[in-house]
Amino acid sequence: MSAPSLLLEVLCQPARAGTLDLPRWDLLVRQARRAELLGHLHWLLAQEGLLPAVPPAPLVHLESARVYARAQQRVVRWEARCILRALAPLEIPVVFLKGAAYLLAGLPNSEGRLFSDVDILVPRPRLEAVERELMRHGWMSTHLDAYDQRYYRTWMHELPPLRHIRRRTVLDVHHNILPDTARLHPRASRLLADAVPAGRNALVLSPPDMVLHSATHLFHDGELERGLRDLVDLDLLLRHFGTDEGFWEALPRRAAELDLQRPLYYALRHCRRLLDTPVPSAVLEAVADAAPPPPLRALMDVLFGRGLEVDHDSCRAVGDGLARWLLYMRSHYLRMPLYLLIPHLLRKASRRRRDRGE
Amino acid sequence: MEDAADRGWSLVEDAELLAREWEGQIVLYHGGTGNTHLLDGQAAVVFNRLRQGAATERQLAALLGEGAAGEDEPAGLRHTLGLLQRLDIVEPVPGEGCRASAG
Amino acid sequence: MRVAELPPADLRRRLAGPGLALRTGPVTVHIRSALPDVADGLSLLYGDHSLAREGGFCDFHVRLAPPPGLRRWFRPQVCFYLDGHTPFKPLPRSQAFPMLEWGLNWCMASFLNRHVILHAAVVARGDVAVILPGAPGAGKSTLCAALVGRGWRLFSDEMAIVSLEDGQLVPNPRPVSLKNESIRVIQDFVPEAVMGEAHVDTRKGTVAHMKPPAESVRRAQESARARYVVMPRYRPQGEGVMVPEGRAAMLMALVDNGFNYSVVGAEGFRVLADLIEDCRCFRFEYADLESAVAAFDALLAGEA
Numbered sequence: 001m002s003a004p005s006l007l008l009e010v011l012c013q014p015a016r017a018g019t020l021d022l023p024r025w026d027l028l029v030r031q032a033r034r035a036e037l038l039g040h041l042h043w044l045l046a047q048e049g050l051l052p053a054v055p056p057a058p059l060v061h062l063e064s065a066r067v068y069a070r071a072q073q074r075v076v077r078w079e080a081r082c083i084l085r086a087l088a089p090l091e092i093p094v095v096f097l098k099g100a101a102y103l104l105a106g107l108p109n110s111e112g113r114l115f116s117d118v119d120i121l122v123p124r125p126r127l128e129a130v131e132r133e134l135m136r137h138g139w140m141s142t143h144l145d146a147y148d149q150r151y152y153r154t155w156m157h158e159l160p161p162l163r164h165i166r167r168r169t170v171l172d173v174h175h176n177i178l179p180d181t182a183r184l185h186p187r188a189s190r191l192l193a194d195a196v197p198a199g200r201n202a203l204v205l206s207p208p209d210m211v212l213h214s215a216t217h218l219f220h221d222g223e224l225e226r227g228l229r230d231l232v233d234l235d236l237l238l239r240h241f242g243t244d245e246g247f248w249e250a251l252p253r254r255a256a257e258l259d260l261q262r263p264l265y266y267a268l269r270h271c272r273r274l275l276d277t278p279v280p281s282a283v284l285e286a287v288a289d290a291a292p293p294p295p296l297r298a299l300m301d302v303l304f305g306r307g308l309e310v311d312h313d314s315c316r317a318v319g320d321g322l323a324r325w326l327l328y329m330r331s332h333y334l335r336m337p338l339y340l341l342i343p344h345l346l347r348k349a350s351r352r353r354r355d356r357g358e
Numbered sequence: 359m360e361d362a363a364d365r366g367w368s369l370v371e372d373a374e375l376l377a378r379e380w381e382g383q384i385v386l387y388h389g390g391t392g393n394t395h396l397l398d399g400q401a402a403v404v405f406n407r408l409r410q411g412a413a414t415e416r417q418l419a420a421l422l423g424e425g426a427a428g429e430d431e432p433a434g435l436r437h438t439l440g441l442l443q444r445l446d447i448v449e450p451v452p453g454e455g456c457r458a459s460a461g
Numbered sequence: 462m463r464v465a466e467l468p469p470a471d472l473r474r475r476l477a478g479p480g481l482a483l484r485t486g487p488v489t490v491h492i493r494s495a496l497p498d499v500a501d502g503l504s505l506l507y508g509d510h511s512l513a514r515e516g517g518f519c520d521f522h523v524r525l526a527p528p529p530g531l532r533r534w535f536r537p538q539v540c541f542y543l544d545g546h547t548p549f550k551p552l553p554r555s556q557a558f559p560m561l562e563w564g565l566n567w568c569m570a571s572f573l574n575r576h577v578i579l580h581a582a583v584v585a586r587g588d589v590a591v592i593l594p595g596a597p598g599a600g601k602s603t604l605c606a607a608l609v610g611r612g613w614r615l616f617s618d619e620m621a622i623v624s625l626e627d628g629q630l631v632p633n634p635r636p637v638s639l640k641n642e643s644i645r646v647i648q649d650f651v652p653e654a655v656m657g658e659a660h661v662d663t664r665k666g667t668v669a670h671m672k673p674p675a676e677s678v679r680r681a682q683e684s685a686r687a688r689y690v691v692m693p694r695y696r697p698q699g700e701g702v703m704v705p706e707g708r709a710a711m712l713m714a715l716v717d718n719g720f721n722y723s724v725v726g727a728e729g730f731r732v733l734a735d736l737i738e739d740c741r742c743f744r745f746e747y748a749d750l751e752s753a754v755a756a757f758d759a760l761l762a763g764e765a
């Protein structure tokens with residue numbers, strides 16, 4: 001593996017930031033901006049009391065990213081309020097996932113984080129009613145194409161994304177955290193049963209489930225577009241919940257219950273490897289059986305090592321493109337059997353060409 | 359129209375509202391939606407009144423000199439409240455508790 | 462060292478090779494491009510700007526280059542890259558220099574959120590700064606160029622940059638962007654102005670840039686407080702009179718012209734409300750530049 005990026009170095013050892021000269025700051029800001037971690041870097045340095053050591057020129061960009069993150073937090077908070085109000089008549093549990101959950105639960109990884117869509121998990125039997133209420137309150141389906149509608153509704157674990165007609169925000173309504181076609185089958189009813197309150201009327205996944213969902217999203221379902229940022233999420237969740245009594249005992253047990261040991265294995269391995277996340281050895285032993293066989297393990301270490309690094313010119317190495325392509329294919333392969341996957345990817349590719357006007 | 363006149367209204371609860379006023383016109387920043395609004399005329403009067411606390415439609419109508427003693431329906435006020443509600447600036451007070459509120 | 466002190470051949474070599482760190486207003490921009498149009502444009506219009514010393518911090522790393530692929534051989538195009546990624550669709554190659562200008566505007570409007578940034582021109586006389594907000598096509602840049610041609614200091618043309626720390630306006634004197642008929646109008650009104658190449662058929666019509674006065678560039682670190690907000694509109698039958706406008710309505714106009722107002726949020730509102738509190742506000746319809754400049758001079762005569 002090639003040398004880690006400056007950003008990874010500073011994420012592991014924030015005190016390094018106090019020793020950087022201006023050209024190194026220049027590089028650090030560029031890498032962090034590319035990885036969508038500039039706002040997080042501001043938070044991290046503030047936590048460590050290192051902001052006074054940041055020269056004025058780079059500080060401008062750290063502070064700008066913090067302002068941007070706060071704007072996104074405002075949007076997500078208001079969105080959560082509107083969603084809860086729209087769904088209140090149904091009297092069902094509404095579980096916020098990913099970024100919105102971190103924000104509503106006041107977790108450290110919501111600070112400085114960029115958000116994309118809002119994700120919620122609702123009981124599958126009430127999915128139609130949820131969609132109806134949301135439409136009544138101004139959310140519209142973004143994927144109007146009949147193929148997409150059928151694809152989502154038949155195979156996926158979520159509705160086609162909804163966009164609010166006035167606010168233009170995007171909402172993903174899930175009934176599970178993985179597609180029905182995927183190779184792993186967590187039971188959504190168990191996730192809902194363990195959800196915990198986060199502010200008025202909102203629910204979030206329990207700490208072990210939140211970690212497992214984040215791990216599953218990154219190592220089983222995702223295309224690693226924001227690999228390092230998602231890994232930082234996991235690192236912060238593990239550090240934060242790691243001090244709760246019983247968390248480390250519950251985590252591997254819960255992974256076994258939900259059929260999510262493999263993603264947990266990858267999450268713990270790569271958090272430790274890249275971000276020095278403290279993980280008790282008993283927990284590592286508990287998930288060791290979930291590791292892939294040695295030749296595949298070595299390959300996956302290389303692929304994730306590349307895929308999780310910053311996608312910036314200064315961090316490129318030979319084979320990067322191939323690594324990212326293999327990870328992309330893997331994420332789709334894990335989502336659905338090949339007889340579904342191949343026609344789907346061909347369709348996606350032909351549509352991209354059409355969008356480019358070729 | 360007794361019931362409607364007793365309906366209570368308040369400023370929206372879960373958002374920071376910042377307002378600056380010049381010559382009877384209010385510029386309002388809504389910390390929930392992130393939108394900025396210009397309120398004048400009735401809307402400005404209603405907003406300023408609700409900043410003091412919740413009020414019933416009857417109280418607001420009296421302030422505006424509209425629909426005294428339940429004669430005419432205060433159409434202008436309804437329109438203004440509807441507008442402010444659509445902008446998430448005001449909301450109806452749930453239940454009965456509105457009449458006891460400060461004025 | 463100023464850009465003009467660099468021999469043109471060196472300028473081209475630096476741009477095509479290691480790049481050039483250009484200081485403009487509050488930022489330092491690292492620019493790379495092998496395209497001769499970019500070098501020529503910088504040499505002509507940024508001559509008075511200074512270059513940053515090597516080995517410092519650059520706010521933005523930008524590059525103008527042909528997009529990858531076969532397209533480079535027929536109907537050549539140019540892309541604006543910010544640190545390796547392009548936020549825009551490519552444009553025809555001949556528009557490389559305007560694309561640099563638009564790209565820099567985009568960088569500043571997107572990544573300087575310790576400032577609230579408005580779509581407006583700013584001019585100043587002494588320590589009195591005037592903000593000219595206006596919709597595209599309202600004649601704000603034309604008026605700005607005319608005032609600058611008659612001795613007003615150019616603060617900034619495309620954007621007003623207001624610091625969230627102290628509400629002060631931050632100068633950013635860069636070439637003034639003129640469109641269509643305005644180019645000829647300003648050439649006639651300010652014959653001594655240095656004007657860049659006219660680029661036809663851009664998405665804004667024909668565009669040419671006027672070089673900022675050396676004195677304005679020299680004072681690019683001196684911020685000022687806004688004292689007037691004047692919303693101009695070019696009207697062939699206009700009277701050239703300043704009509705007072707309410708502060709609330711003008712604050713709304715500033716908000717509507719915000720590039721990053723929705724990002725800075727409550728802080729931006731407070732700063733702009735304080736700014737407008739200290740300002741006198743006018744709407745101004747003008748027909749000819751001579752009387753427009755006179756009206757502005759008269760505005761400030763009351764200040765003395």
